[in-house]
Amino acid sequence: MLGFRHLLFTLSILIFGVLCTNAQPRDSKRFEAIENEKIAYITKELNLSQAEAQRFFPIYNQYNKEMWTLKSEKTSVSSSAPRGASSLNGSGKRDVLSYDAKELEVKREYRKRFSEVIGSSRALEFFEIEQNFRELLYKELQRRNK
DSSP states (O other): OHHHHHHHHHHHHHHHHHHOSSOOHHHHHHHHHHHHHHHHHHHHHHTOOHHHHHHHHHHHHHHHHHHHHHHHHHHHHHHTSOTTOOTTOHHHHHHHHHHHHHHHHHHHHHHHHHHHHHOHHHHHHHHHHHHHHHHHHHHHHHHHTO
């Protein structure tokens, strides 16, 4: 139970770090610490051996970097749309959908790369574990905002 509380505390710090747009040096330290917790969570949930983890996480780091880049680009496209624009406005929405398609393509590519290291079943499970981690973060943020 203590480990779960520690995980939730760490997850809440990650949410706070992500929500802060002006990352200061101390925020980057918090983000780094929470990213380490995420890695520990993934390692535990995928039951990675030390050898698997050494091969998996360099690929994961590339995947994570590509996804962050795409999400940043997607956010900048979304925020550059004029206020009050209709949801049927083709230009801005089409761009956002193209970023969604790019994210899907990146996930498909990395699923193949992950499966070469940890097998196809655990490679598929990775994306579910990643989503579960995000949900834990979200729930912890909601709990702290009550």
